[in-house]
Amino acid sequence: MTQTQLSSALAYVQNQQERFQEDLKAFVQIPSISTDPNAKADIRRAADYIAGRLKGLGFQKVEVLPTKGSPVVCGELMSAGKGKPTVLLYGHYDVQPVEPLELWLSPAFEATRRGDNLYGRGTSDMKGQIVVVLAAIEALAQSGGMPVNVKVIFEGEEEIGSPNLEHFIVENKDRLAADIAINPDSGMIGEQIPTITYGLRGLAYLEIRLQGPNHDLHSGMYGGAVHNPAQVLCELVAGMHDAQGRVTLPGFYDRVRSLDSEERKELARLPMDDAFYLEQTGAPALYGEAGYTVIERVCARPTLEVNGLLSGFTGEGQKTVLPAKAMAKISMRLVPDQDPEEVRQQMGKYLEARTPPSVHWELIKHAGSFASITDPNIPAVVAMSQAMEQTWGKRPVFKREGGSIPVVVHMQQHLGIESVLIGFGLPDDNLHAPNEKIHLPTFYRGIETMVRYFNILGEK
């Protein structure tokens, strides 16, 4: 690709900004909430929408392929030819639930611009990121042709832990064969800090259900007779951390890879100190495992979080009920080399040892995934570093991230390819929360970055 063609592609991006924003608005409008069993039709609509967009870009073999859950959208644009590398682009077209609705300042599925931001569910996580990469492909295709081959795999179950994706990858190895994967489901540390993520935490998501009496009781007539399951639940959850903020599940730290001084130094360079986290979260004070900085705790140490609690009467006012049941959703973020299934067993052992005979317990398994680390010196990562430097005028930072992207592990295991983890979301994008947004100037810089990236990758 000539320098003229690249300039032409970058000019195209400038000229088409409004249309790319409209493309994102249309995509956001489809409420493809994968946790909602009633949203199956919308999930399908979102898959069809993105398949249509691929066809419009000239992709071949575009298919909406069934799984046991949401369909997977695949397609390929192999016009660069055999001498050029093939990139496998990953994305997910599903989004998180939107409750509590009353906290949204504009409708969750009507993407609304306020200032430099576009608000709406999925604008950042990650419909917006898919739109970014497809916009870059469009700009290059319209300016002399794509310099690399591209295959896509867009799933619709990321927000529920991708229960069917591993099987799909195993069954479609040939279709997905590529040299490198691009996964734009990560993010940037700040508007002026281009970021490449090289490590991700894993996840073990569980649900604890306790049952005491066989029906709700009057707390006056029975308070003092039976063990309140909500009290027992609180005692069990409280015992899951010790006074040093360490997780107490038996054997939890046995496989945890320790941080060497080199990596601690690297992490300390990231501009994410206590002040950063206090500002991002609005919490009155930070908290975590003793002996580690906040960035170490978030990126490189395992944690245990309560994601949900429910028992008894939770409406307005009062009800003097002694509840029969209590429930907690609890997830552990894992680091190399923890095993999500082992962690589930550790929770089972903890409950077995600590639950009093006055209640019955049940442990339900939701998603599980291993942590992963990508080598930052491979050519595909170096090319991304260059593309970002050309766009922002500074080298990107390399970080590990607290979140979990199971597909990265599955692509390593089953396709033998590494993932380049990037994304053009910012820390204040309110992912998984009301008023999710994407910062539009960063969204457009993301498109420029991807134009340059495909160009550099095609020249290597």
Place this chain on the structure above:
Amino acid sequence: MTQTQLSSALAYVQNQQERFQEDLKAFVQIPSISTDPNAKADIRRAADYIAGRLKGLGFQKVEVLPTKGSPVVCGELMSAGKGKPTVLLYGHYDVQPVEPLELWLSPAFEATRRGDNLYGRGTSDMKGQIVVVLAAIEALAQSGGMPVNVKVIFEGEEEIGSPNLEHFIVENKDRLAADIAINPDSGMIGEQIPTITYGLRGLAYLEIRLQGPNHDLHSGMYGGAVHNPAQVLCELVAGMHDAQGRVTLPGFYDRVRSLDSEERKELARLPMDDAFYLEQTGAPALYGEAGYTVIERVCARPTLEVNGLLSGFTGEGQKTVLPAKAMAKISMRLVPDQDPEEVRQQMGKYLEARTPPSVHWELIKHAGSFASITDPNIPAVVAMSQAMEQTWGKRPVFKREGGSIPVVVHMQQHLGIESVLIGFGLPDDNLHAPNEKIHLPTFYRGIETMVRYFNILGEK
């Protein structure tokens, strides 16, 4: 009243059984849920219904009197004349919420007979009890006239802690002046165990709200950085009991009147042992303060119960949220001489001392009431004992009860009258729970008892 008149009244009760049941069904049909802010019209309908019933019985000065909340229904039937005692009948026409709806085997507000029971919200607590007493009045009025004078006070906010009743009583002392109060909001220990309650526990109902971050966070991106308020809530609630099942709020036991050996002996006579409570509750094991029997713990020792817990994502499946907020509804049952306001302050001190700086806390006050004890040797209680013995062929047991009836305290304080606490509900009536019911044979025996009671009281 002659023996013939009494026999005639008892025969009337026999003949009118079906109609009394229909009266209860019509009353139950009105969903007068006082915790529901949208049920104001139904609350008013329930008040009007019972006012209409009083007028039909020949009551005078029947009025539906406004308060800041639900109206109070008053009226009087003074036909017995000045030489006869005046009984103040208390009742509440409001009911508990009905969630979870899916557990009801028949609609909550469509009273449905299955076997010997009539199922529906309020059948036992306490629309059914009001119907019992009014049926007895009807039977006597139709058989030669009421042997005593009766005034009624029916409130509509008992299930939310009677926030406006004390003020109403203070403002209406003359209207409510009487010799003794009858409060049929208590219950029986068993179908064949007539019961008079002489002690009630008090209540301090509070709500704890914690806020950590100022918005919900992604648990992967922030897990390890901030203190999860659901975790903190669990730690705080877990700390409210020690290993002996004692409540740890500072000073909680300072005013607790200790049980003397006489009263422990009396309580031990009640047929409510571990096996009874295991059967009633279906709990796998009992639990409570060390050093006390279950009946002592329920009747004569203070307790702390979690009535509700809520935080984060509680729907089906998973959401990797680190919640911004967590809430617990917590109520303490109090015994003489604990003060609900002091207990609230103790909770405040506990939270002040134990809440980490990483979250903000707020303590919201719901209902509060003192415990109470009535002398079992006063004539009005002795008359009730005789009426029960004539109906069941055995003397009633005298018990203390775990529940709270604030109006009993207010009538002692402001009207100078004691309450005779009875009721014709059974322990398995599912009060405050799905499938509330009343046992119809006991319901009819209740009417007979009240016919005899008024008769005995009129002869004294």
